[in-house]
Amino acid sequence: MIELREVSKLFGREHAVDGISLTVASGELCVLVGTSGCGKSTTLRMINRLIEHSAGQILIDGQQIRSFNGQVLRRRMGYAIQSTGLFPHWSVARNIGLVPRLLKWTPARIEERVTELMELLGLEPATFADKMPAQLSGGQAQRVGVARALAADPDILLMDEPFGALDPITRETLQDELLRLQSRLRKTIVFVTHDMDEALKLADRIVVMNQGRIVQQGTPQTLLHEPADEFVESLLGGADRGLKQAGLTRVATLMQPLDPAQAKAKADLPTVGVDDSLRLALSLMLWHRCESLMVTSEDGQPVGTLAFHDLLRTAP
Numbered sequence: 001m002i003e004l005r006e007v008s009k010l011f012g013r014e015h016a017v018d019g020i021s022l023t024v025a026s027g028e029l030c031v032l033v034g035t036s037g038c039g040k041s042t043t044l045r046m047i048n049r050l051i052e053h054s055a056g057q058i059l060i061d062g063q064q065i066r067s068f069n070g071q072v073l074r075r076r077m078g079y080a081i082q083s084t085g086l087f088p089h090w091s092v093a094r095n096i097g098l099v100p101r102l103l104k105w106t107p108a109r110i111e112e113r114v115t116e117l118m119e120l121l122g123l124e125p126a127t128f129a130d131k132m133p134a135q136l137s138g139g140q141a142q143r144v145g146v147a148r149a150l151a152a153d154p155d156i157l158l159m160d161e162p163f164g165a166l167d168p169i170t171r172e173t174l175q176d177e178l179l180r181l182q183s184r185l186r187k188t189i190v191f192v193t194h195d196m197d198e199a200l201k202l203a204d205r206i207v208v209m210n211q212g213r214i215v216q217q218g219t220p221q222t223l224l225h226e227p228a229d230e231f232v233e234s235l236l237g238g239a240d241r242g243l244k245q246a247g248l249t250r251v252a253t254l255m256q257p258l259d260p261a262q263a264k265a266k267a268d269l270p271t272v273g274v275d276d277s278l279r280l281a282l283s284l285m286l287w288h289r290c291e292s293l294m295v296t297s298e299d300g301q302p303v304g305t306l307a308f309h310d311l312l313r314t315a316p
C-alpha cells in the first residue's frame with residue numbers, strides 16, 4: 001500500500017504539488033490524470049524518491065520512504081516511462097535483466113527470468129533477446145520497458161505515460177495487455193497519463209489533478225456520473241460522457257437471454273460478443289442500421305439478444 005499524507009513539492013517558490021493526500025491499496029491500479037504541468041510526474045517521482053518531497057509524508061506499507069536508502073527503494077519498485085530509458089548499447093535481454101543484476105541474482109536465474117518476461121510481454125526470446133533498442137519499433141521498445149520494470153517482481157509499479165508516444169492501435173494493444181497482466185499479477189500500480197480515455201479504460205480509481213492539487217478521485221463510473229466540477233467534466237469530454245459510459249459497460253449486463261423459439265428468426269442479426277462494450281454494440285447498430293443484435297459467447301455460440309431500447313437502460 002502507498003500512502004501520501006499532505007505531500008507537497010516546491011521548486012523554488014512554486015508549488016508543483018500542493019498538499020495532496022492519497023492512498024493506493026495493494027493490487028489497485030490508480031491513474032493520475034490531468035493537464036500538462038499539474039504535478040502528475042512529480043507525484044510519481046516522489047514515490048520512488050527520484051524527487052524528494054518538501055513536506056508531508058509518503059509511506060510504503062506503513063513505513064516512511066525516507067527511512068529507506070533511495071536506491072534500495074527504487075529497486076523494490078518497477079518504473080516505466082514514455083521514453084523507455086533503455087540503454088542503447090545493451091541488448092534487449094541485458095536491458096531487461098538490469099535490476100536482477102544489481103540485486104546480484106545468479107546468471108542462470110536472470111536468464112530464466114528474462115525469458116519468462118519476454119514471453120509474458122509477447123516478445124519471442126529467440127527473435128528479440130539479442131536485438132538492440134534501435135532495432136525495435138516503438139511498441140516493442142515499450143514492451144521491453146515494461147518487462148524491465150517487472151524484472152525483479154516488484155509489488156509496486158510506477159508508470160509515467162508509458163504508452164504516450166505510440167500510435168493509437170499499438171497503444172490500445174498495450175493497454176489491453178497491461179489489463180491482462182494486471183488481472184494475473186495484481187501489482188500496486190500508479191499510472192500517469194493526460195489522456196482521460198486511457199484513464200477510464202485502465203483505472204480501478206482515477207485521481208484528477210489540477211495545479212498541484214487533487215480535485216477529485218473515484219472509480220471511472222463515479223467520475224462519469226458525478227464529476228466534481230467543470231474542470232473534471234471538460235476532461236471527461238463534456239457531452240461525450242454517454243458514449244464513454246457505454247464504453248465501460250459490457251454487453252452482458254443488458255442482454256436478454258436467447259428465447260430458443262426465436263433463435264432461428266434472429267439468426268441473421270449482426271453479432272456482438274458478450275464481453276464487448278455497449279459502445280461497440282451501438283456502433284454496430286448504427287453501421288448495420290438495425291435495432292437489435294445477436295449476442296455470442298466467447299466460442300461464438302448465440303446466447304442472447306441486445307435491443308436498441310436496452311441501451312437506454314445504462315443512463316444514470
Ligand SMILES: Nc1ncnc2c1ncn2[C@@H]1O[C@H](COP(=O)(O)OP(=O)(O)OP(=O)(O)O)[C@@H](O)[C@H]1O
Pocket residue numbers: 011015016034035036037038039040041042043194
Ligand atoms: N526540476 C524542476 N524544476 C523546476 N520546476 C519543475 C521541475 N520539474 C517540474 N517542475 C514544474 O512543476 C510543475 C509540475 O510538473 P510535472 O512534470 O509534475 O507535471 P505533469 O503533470 O507531469 O506534466 P506533463 O504531463 O506535461 O508531464 C510544472 O509547473 C513544472 O514546470
